[in-house]
Amino acid sequence: xxxxxxxxxxxxxxxxxxxxxxxxxxxxxxxxxxxxxxxxxxxxxxxxxxxxxxxxxxxxxxxxxxxxxxxxxxxxxxxxxxxxxxxxxxxxxxxxxxxxxxxxxxxxxxxxxxxxxxxxxxxxxxxxxxxxxxxxxxxxxxxxxxxxxxxxxxxxxxxxxxxxxxxxxxxxxxxxxxxxxxxxxxxxxxxxxxxxxxxxxxxxxxxxxxxxxxxxxxxxxxxxxxxxxxxxxxxxxxxxxxxxxxxxxxxxxxxxxxxxxxxxxxxxxxxxxxxxxxxxxxxxxxxxxxxxxxxxxxxxxxxxxxxxxxxxxxxxxxxxxxxxxxxxxxxxxxxxxxxxxxxxxxxxxxxxxx
Numbered sequence: 577x578x579x580x581x582x583x584x585x586x587x588x589x590x591x592x593x594x595x596x597x598x599x600x601x602x603x604x605x606x607x608x609x610x611x612x613x614x615x616x617x618x619x620x621x622x623x624x625x626x627x628x629x630x631x632x633x634x635x636x637x638x639x640x641x642x643x644x645x646x647x648x649x650x651x652x653x654x655x656x657x658x659x660x661x662x663x664x665x666x667x668x669x670x671x672x673x674x675x676x677x678x679x680x681x682x683x684x685x686x687x688x689x690x691x692x693x694x695x696x697x698x699x700x701x702x703x704x705x706x707x708x709x710x711x712x713x714x715x716x717x718x719x720x721x722x723x724x725x726x727x728x729x730x731x732x733x734x735x736x737x738x739x740x741x742x743x744x745x746x747x748x749x750x751x752x753x754x755x756x757x758x759x760x761x762x763x764x765x766x767x768x769x770x771x772x773x774x775x776x777x778x779x780x781x782x783x784x785x786x787x788x789x790x791x792x793x794x795x796x797x798x799x800x801x802x803x804x805x806x807x808x809x810x811x812x813x814x815x816x817x818x819x820x821x822x823x824x825x826x827x828x829x830x831x832x833x834x835x836x837x838x839x840x841x842x843x844x845x846x847x848x849x850x851x852x853x854x855x856x857x858x859x860x861x862x863x864x865x866x867x868x869x870x871x872x873x874x875x876x877x878x879x880x881x882x883x884x885x886x887x888x889x890x891x892x893x894x895x896x897x898x899x900x901x902x903x904x905x906x907x908x909x910x911x912x913x914x915x916x917x918x919x920x921x922x923x924x925x926x927x928x929x930x
Contacts, residue, residue, distance in 0.1 A: 590632050593624045595640050599729030606710040608643060611729065612651035614680060614708055617660060618730055620671055631661060631669040679707035681910065682732040684724065686716040686740040686811060689853065690882040694899040695763065695906075699736070702907025707734075716811040718744035722751045734910050736761045740811040761909055763902065765813060766917075775909040776917045779897045781815035782822070784922035788895035789823045789849075791924045796829070799847040799875050805834045805855050812851050816879075820849065842866050847875030847930065849895075860889070876929040891927030898923065 598615040600608050619625050631637075634652065638645040652669060655661040662672035681703070685692050700709055710732070714721040718741045735755045739748055739762055749769035752760065757772025765778050789796065796802065804820045806812060817833065824831035834840055834848075837855045842862045850856050856878050860870070868874050870889050878885055881896035902920045909916070 590636060590640070591625060591629070594619050594632070597622070597624055598641060600641060600643060601727060601729045603724065603727065604710060604729075605712055607650075609647045609650035609654065610708070610710070612637075612641075612643070612647065613654045614710070615730055616651070616655060617678075617708075618680070620660070625671050627671050627673065629671050630667070631671065633668055678705065679703070679733045679910065680730070681707045681709045681734045681736060682712065682728070683709055684712045684714060684721060684735070684737045686714060686738045688713055689880075690884075691880045691896075691899045692738070694882075695903040698900045698903025699907050700903075702904045703910065706911060716740055716742045718747055718751055725751070725754055732759065734759050734761060736763060736906060736910075738763045739765060739767050740813075742809050742811050761906060763906055773915050775906075775915050777902055777905045777909065778917070778919060779922065780919050781813045782819035784897065785816050785819035785849075785895065786823045788922060788924045789820070790827075792893070792926050792930060793827060795926065795930050796847060796875070800830060800845040801843075801847070802829045802831045803834050803840075803846055803848050804831070805837050805840075805848055805850045805852070805859070807837075807852055807855065808835045810852065816851070837862075842868065842874060844868060844873045847877065849877045849879070851879045853880075856892075871928045871930060878929075881925060886925075886927065889929060891929060893927045893930040894925045896923060896925070897921070 594616075597619045598612065600611050604611060616631070625631070632640070634645055634648045637648045641648075652661065656663070659673050660671070661669055663669045683696065683699070685696070696711070703709070712724050714724055737752065737755075737760070739752065741748060748767045752767060752770055757774045760772065760774040762774065762776045762778065765781070766776055802820075802824055804817065806817060821831065823829070837858050840862070848859055850859055856876075859876065863870055863874050863876075870876050875893075877893045877895060879895060881894040881899075885892040885894055897920045905918050905920065908914065909918070
């Protein structure tokens with residue numbers, strides 16, 4: 577075993593391979609103490625240290641990794657709670673067990689939002705104590721996702737990715753191909769050209785919006801115009817537009833695509849299907865300024881159900897996938913090693929805004 581003498585006077589030695597195996601990623605959303613704990617677990621898994629082997633003291637590890645002493649202390653406390661390491665007077669910290677290992681999962685969100693939190697919480701709940709989850713956010717920027725994947729400080733058993741990009745969608749397959757297919761899980765949508773046998777838990781955007789609007793065709797019929805608010809340079813799938821156009825053409829609704837709500841002049845007799853949460857705020861504010869009534873003069877349908885929408889203005893009608901179920905499906909795929917393509921149910925909640 578390769579070791580490193582701390583000083584000529586010290587009796588303590590440190591496993592140099594252990595130090596080399598620990599890398600702390602400053603850009604990860606995962607706390608540094610969790611990264612440290614996970615790195616030590618990885619070193620045990622890889623045989624760098626074994627049951628009974630000593631671990632560096634808190635001060636030594638803080639010095640060699642150039643991280644705060646408190647970070648090391650919290651990381652060690654986490655490992656002690658999980659009964660992976662222990663300590664004793666005169667012996668210090670040492671590896672106590674190899675029985676508490678959990679799957680290591682990296683989750684890549686394109687953005688933080690209320691519905692993504694529902695997915696993540698349901699996923700974490702489904703996985704339970706079986707996995708340690710690291711969370712990364714890449715802001716729908718494919719270059720940032722590439723950088724995150726290339727800069728990971730450790731390997732993972734599974735990589736869960738929401739592949740939504742504002743630009744560079746044609747590079748998505750290339751960027752994601754660095755992930756071994758047997759460790760990849762896609763959430764929300766498929767990626768054309770990405771090869772391999774991996775699970776996909778997704779929406780069927782064209783069919784979903786069509787069937788959702790079809791289910792409320794009668795209350796929609798009181799509006800002379802349907803408008804889909806689809807912002808420029810957004811990461812929303814264009815299949816939503818196709819489904820919207822097809823519904824309007826099949827049922828003879830006048831329809832328009834709105835790419836910038838700030839320039840929109842609100843008129844009576846129009847129903848808006850709104851995708852972005854920020855745009856929903858702007859839309860409701862414009863309706864208020866015009867002194868129009870939501871659900872009577874102007875219809876409002878919001879994409880993606882969140883808990884608050886049932887309380888806003890006596891309830892906002894939503895069309896939404898089942899985000900909780902999406903997270904549960906993803907967790908089940910990992911726990912049961914499934915390689916299926918699963919479509920998540922889509923539903924409409926009709927409220928007073930239509």
